[in-house]
Amino acid sequence: MATVTRNQLSIARYRSKAAGYDASAERTMPLRRRTIALLQLQTGQTVLDVGAGTGLSYALLRDGVGPEGRVLAFEQSPDMFALAQARVQREGWTNIWHTNEPAETVQLPALADAVLFNYTHDICRSPQAVRNILRQVRSGARVAMAGMKLFPWWTGPLNLLPWLKNWPYNANPGGLRQPWRCVASHCDDFRWQGTQWGMGYIASGIYRGDVR
Numbered sequence: 001m002a003t004v005t006r007n008q009l010s011i012a013r014y015r016s017k018a019a020g021y022d023a024s025a026e027r028t029m030p031l032r033r034r035t036i037a038l039l040q041l042q043t044g045q046t047v048l049d050v051g052a053g054t055g056l057s058y059a060l061l062r063d064g065v066g067p068e069g070r071v072l073a074f075e076q077s078p079d080m081f082a083l084a085q086a087r088v089q090r091e092g093w094t095n096i097w098h099t100n101e102p103a104e105t106v107q108l109p110a111l112a113d114a115v116l117f118n119y120t121h122d123i124c125r126s127p128q129a130v131r132n133i134l135r136q137v138r139s140g141a142r143v144a145m146a147g148m149k150l151f152p153w154w155t156g157p158l159n160l161l162p163w164l165k166n167w168p169y170n171a172n173p174g175g176l177r178q179p180w181r182c183v184a185s186h187c188d189d190f191r192w193q194g195t196q197w198g199m200g201y202i203a204s205g206i207y208r209g210d211v212r
């Protein structure tokens with residue numbers, strides 16, 4: 001029997017989710033704004049949107065880097081990426097470079113000055129993916145993250161809720177105690193705080209430049 005890889009499983013999951021994704025993500029827009037604000041983007045910077053999905057962060061990232069700046073992005077699901085492409089075409093944005101490739105092997109056209117991991121649990125759980133991304137990021141870059149996590153351990157069975165919410169979206173759904181761990185291990189001044197009553201997190205740090 002052929003083995004389905006985690007990437008293939010994720011692509012299959014997003015095939016059915018792509019069409020309704022933007023509507024389902026609408027209520028998390030304030031959190032997205034807060035996470036992007038942690039990047040403290042400046043005019044002319046190059047910002048990387050990791051696992052960019054349908055490109056829901058593109059407008060906010062463009063606002064941050066201005067017309068002189070650039071947004072780089074990648075997304076492995078052809079269904080999600082098609083919607084990101086349609087968005088860029090519809091808006092006529094010219095300073096976005098994006099590609100339909102996985103985090104584990106993507107090659108960016110330039111080093112990034114800032115990196116966004118917004119709800120990219122599978123990518124954050126893969127040391128290979130994190131290393132491939134960070135070796136294409138400038139030392140000292142700001143890193144911002146958001147996603148789901150477990151409630152504190154003492155809440156016991158309540159943790160079924162984040163687990164069940166997380167499972168349909170992620171092919172590698174474990175590691176919900178500290179989902180930021182792999183990225184944080186390459187950052188200085190890494191801080192996180194709980195969101196959504198403890199079922200989510202928002203975090204930021206400064207990339208140490210230790211992946212070559």
Ligand SMILES: C[S@@+](CC[C@H](N)C(=O)[O-])C[C@H]1O[C@@H](n2cnc3c(N)ncnc32)[C@H](O)[C@@H]1O
Nearest residue numbers: 051052053056075076077080102103118119122
């Ligand atoms: C929950 S969505 C978040 C999308 C986007 N970051 C956002 O904020 O709307 C997770 C995305 O990560 C993508 N993804 C998962 N594993 C990936 C990988 N190994 N390489 C690239 N993209 C991946 C999925 O296809 C999906 O579009």
